[in-house]
Amino acid sequence: MRVAIAGAGTAGCVLAARLSADPGIEVLLLESGPHYRAGAWPPELAHAFRIIKETHDWGFTAQAGASPRGVHVPRGQVVGGSSITNATIALRGLPEHYDDWAEFVPGLDWQAMLPWLRFIETDEQFGGAPYHGDHGPIPINRWPRDQWYPLLEGFAEAALARGHAWVDDHNAPGAVGVGPTPFNMRDGVRQTPADLYLDPALGRDNLTLVTGVRVDRLVLDGMRATGVVVLDEATGERTMHEADHVILCLGTYQSPPVLLRSGVGPADAITPLGIPLVHELPGVGRGMQDHPKISYRFWISTDIPQWPHPWIQVLLTSKAEVNGEERLFQVMPYVGFVDGGHRISEFNVQVADSRGRTGRVDIQSTNPMDQPVLRMGWLEAEGDRDLAEAAGRELMAVARTAPLDAVLDPWPNLDDPDHALRTVETFHHPVATLRMGRDDDPMAVTDGDGRIRGLDGVWCMDASVIPRVPSANTHLAVIALAEKLGAGFLGSTGHPAAAVAPDPD
Numbered sequence: 001m002r003v004a005i006a007g008a009g010t011a012g013c014v015l016a017a018r019l020s021a022d023p024g025i026e027v028l029l030l031e032s033g034p035h036y037r038a039g040a041w042p043p044e045l046a047h048a049f050r051i052i053k054e055t056h057d058w059g060f061t062a063q064a065g066a067s068p069r070g071v072h073v074p075r076g077q078v079v080g081g082s083s084i085t086n087a088t089i090a091l092r093g094l095p096e097h098y099d100d101w102a103e104f105v106p107g108l109d110w111q112a113m114l115p116w117l118r119f120i121e122t123d124e125q126f127g128g129a130p131y132h133g134d135h136g137p138i139p140i141n142r143w144p145r146d147q148w149y150p151l152l153e154g155f156a157e158a159a160l161a162r163g164h165a166w167v168d169d170h171n172a173p174g175a176v177g178v179g180p181t182p183f184n185m186r187d188g189v190r191q192t193p194a195d196l197y198l199d200p201a202l203g204r205d206n207l208t209l210v211t212g213v214r215v216d217r218l219v220l221d222g223m224r225a226t227g228v229v230v231l232d233e234a235t236g237e238r239t240m241h242e243a244d245h246v247i248l249c250l251g252t253y254q255s256p257p258v259l260l261r262s263g264v265g266p267a268d269a270i271t272p273l274g275i276p277l278v279h280e281l282p283g284v285g286r287g288m289q290d291h292p293k294i295s296y297r298f299w300i301s302t303d304i305p306q307w308p309h310p311w312i313q314v315l316l317t318s319k320a321e322v323n324g325e326e327r328l329f330q331v332m333p334y335v336g337f338v339d340g341g342h343r344i345s346e347f348n349v350q351v352a353d354s355r356g357r358t359g360r361v362d363i364q365s366t367n368p369m370d371q372p373v374l375r376m377g378w379l380e381a382e383g384d385r386d387l388a389e390a391a392g393r394e395l396m397a398v399a400r401t402a403p404l405d406a407v408l409d410p411w412p413n414l415d416d417p418d419h420a421l422r423t424v425e426t427f428h429h430p431v432a433t434l435r436m437g438r439d440d441d442p443m444a445v446t447d448g449d450g451r452i453r454g455l456d457g458v459w460c461m462d463a464s465v466i467p468r469v470p471s472a473n474t475h476l477a478v479i480a481l482a483e484k485l486g487a488g489f490l491g492s493t494g495h496p497a498a499a500v501a502p503d504p505d
C-alpha cells in the first residue's frame with residue numbers, strides 16, 4: 001500500500017513515523033520547508049519559548065474579521081511545521097471542551113481523548129497522576145518557582161491576592177487558577193514530533209521524505225484518489241506521485257486549498273476560478289475557529305534584571321460570566337523588554353472558550369504558490385468580545401494589586417472601549433476548516449476517522465479536522481488526535497499490527 005502524507009508538520013511527522021512502522025506501507029512525506037536533524041537546528045529554532053515569525057514562516061496575512069485590518073498569521077514552513085516555530089506551551093485545556101467534540105462525532109469526548117493525551121507525554125513533574133503519562137515521547141515540564149522572573153512572581157502573587165486559586169498543574173482536569181506554565185522542552189531546547197517521531201524513523205527503507213515541494217492538488221479517478229501532484233519550488237516542474245491514500249496534513253490554512261484546487265468544496269469558491277467542480281462539499285474552508293488574543297502593554301517602573309530563564313513561565317486561567325454562562329479565559333504575562341527607551345511588559349489575554357465560527361479559507365487562484373485568502377472572524381461570535389473585555393478588566397485589576405501595582409503603569413490607550421476590537425490578533429490556534437461531523441451534518445467535511453466525505457482514499461488528520469477549538473493552546477491536541485486517527489487508519493486499511501494504542505489503565 002502506498003500512502004502520500006502531504007505536509008511534514010506536527011501531525012505529518014507523527015503519522016509518517018507510525019505508518020512506516022509497518023514495512024508493508026510505502027510512505028511518501030511531502031513538505032515545502034527544509035529539514036534539520038535534531039541537534040543541527042538553526043539556533044533560533046532550537047530555542048524553546050521563542051515564537052519564530054521572522055524565518056521559516058509562510059508569511060500569511062489575514063483579514064481580522066469585523067475590521068478589515070490585515071494581520072500576520074504565522075505558520076511554520078519547515079519539517080516539523082508549526083511545532084518548530086511555536087512557543088512550546090504544552091497545555092491540554094478543560095475536559096468539557098473536548099466533551100463538546102461529541103456533539104459532532106458521537107463518542108469523541110474527553111474520555112476518548114484522555115488516553116491519547118497521556119500516551120504522547122512524559123510529564124516530568126506529575127507523570128504518576130492517573131490523568132498523566134510517564135513514558136510517552138513528549139517530555140513536559142515546568143519552571144520551578146524559585147527560578148521565576150521577579151515580575152512573573154509578582155504577577156502570581158497579585159493574582160493570588162485577588163482570590164485566584166493556586167494551580168500546580170494546569171493540565172490536571174478542571175484546573176483553573178494561577179501557576180507554572182507547562183512546556184514541551186528539555187534544558188531549554190524544544191522537543192517536537194520532528195525530532196521525537198520522524199527523525200528516528202527516517203532510516204526506514206519504506207519512508208521517503210521529499211522537501212522543497214509544494215503540494216498542489218489531488219489526482220482523482222472519479223471519487224477515488226490515485227495520487228497527488230506537487231510542484232518543485234526551485235524549478236517549477238510538476239510531478240505526479242501515485243498513491244492509494246493521500247493524507248492531508250498541511251495545517252488549517254493549507255489543507256483546504258488542496259481540496260479546492262482539486263474541485264472539492266463549495267461550488268461558489270471553486271467554479272469562479274475556472275476549476276471544474278468534482279464534488280460539492282460546502283464545509284471546505286468554512287467555520288474556522290481560532291483563539292483571539294488581545295495584548296495589554298505596561299511601562300515597568302523598575303529595572304529589568306537580566307534573567308537566565310525564559311520570558312513565559314506563569315499562566316492565569318479564570319472564568320467570566322457572559323450572558324449567564326461561565327466562560328474560560330487565559331492571561332499570559334511576558335517578561336519585560338525595552339523599546340524606544342521604555343521598559344515594557346506585555347500581558348496577553350486569550351479568549352480560551354471562543355465560540356467564533358465565521359473564519360474561512362479560500363483560494364485566490366489555481367496557483368499553489370499563491371497564499372490562501374484568510375478571514376479570521378475574531379470576536380464576531382456572540383459573547384466573544386464581552387469575554388475578551390471581561391478578561392482585560394481582570395488583568396487590569398491584577399495589575400493594580402500588590403505587589404504588581406508598584407512596578408506597572410498601564411499605557412494610556414488601554415481604556416479605549418474598542419481596544420479589544422482594534423488590536424485583536426491570533427493566538428495561533430486555528431482549527432475546523434475541514435471539520436469532522438456526523439453523516440447528517442451538511443457542513444461536515446471529514447468523518448470521525450478523518451476521511452474526506454464522498455471521496456475514497458483521501459483523509460485529513462491535522463488541526464483542520466478538530467471540531468471545536470480546545471480551551472488551550474492546540475499542539476498537544478493535534479499530536480494526540482493524529483496518533484488516534486493514525487491508529488484508526490492502520491486498522492481500517494488492514495495494517496493493525498503497526499497500530500499503537502494507549503495502555504488500558
Ligand SMILES: Cc1cc2nc3c(=O)[nH]c(=O)nc-3n(C[C@H](O)[C@H](O)[C@H](O)COP(=O)(O)OP(=O)(O)OC[C@H]3O[C@@H](n4cnc5c(N)ncnc54)[C@H](O)[C@@H]3O)c2cc1C
Nearest residue numbers: 007009010011032081082086087088089215463473474475
Ligand atoms: C507562531 C505559533 C505559536 C504557537 N504556539 C503554540 C504553543 O506555544 N503551544 C501550543 O500548544 N500550540 C501553539 N501553536 C499551535 C500549534 O503549533 C499548532 O496547532 C500545530 O502545530 C498545528 O499542527 P498541524 O499539523 O495542523 O500544522 P503544521 O504543524 O503547521 O504543519 C503543516 C505543514 O505543512 C507544510 N505545508 C503547508 N502547505 C504546504 C504545501 N502546499 N506543500 C507542501 N508543504 C506544505 C508546512 O510547511 C508545515 O510543515 C502555535 C502556532 C504558531 C504558528
